[in-house]
Amino acid sequence: MSAGFSPASLRRLRSWATGLMTDECRIVSHGRPVTDPHTGKATSPETVRYEGRCKVQTSGGLAAENTEGGIVQALGAVTPVWSLYLHLPYGTTGLSPGDVAEITATTDPNLKGRKFRLLNMQSEKTHATACRWNVKEVGNSNEQ
Secondary structure, eight states, rough: TTTTTHHHHHHHHHHHHHHOOOOOEEEEEEOOOOEEEOOEEEEEOOEEEEEEEEEEEEEEEEEEEEOHHHHHHHHTTTEEEEEEEEEEETTOOOOOOTOOOEEEEOOOOTTTTTEEEEEEEEOOTTOEEEEEEEEESSSSOOOO
């Protein structure tokens, strides 16, 4: 470690970062769809990959042109583009892109029950204090 930055300091910073994770979530992965031969109904088996503390974080707010078409694009409107992140305790492993996190407990009533698809991990750095994932909300588009 570099001068002035001890392993004990990093452990303390990781503990503080985890202390900010006041929400709870459940992260599942979905297996291949299985069709019931009697009902014809397809289901995707779920495997719980993580349950515990987390924090939803946004950043950005940069203006970007709307490229989805329709009247908004025709008027040349600009919409804010926010990046969404899900922070988990340092050392959380076993997650994969495509897994879905559901916020199960939070002090913010606007977050409870919201679901986020894990896109890619973005905490590959030497002195990481949390496991951070880029996420996309599930349910606010055609995505399931």
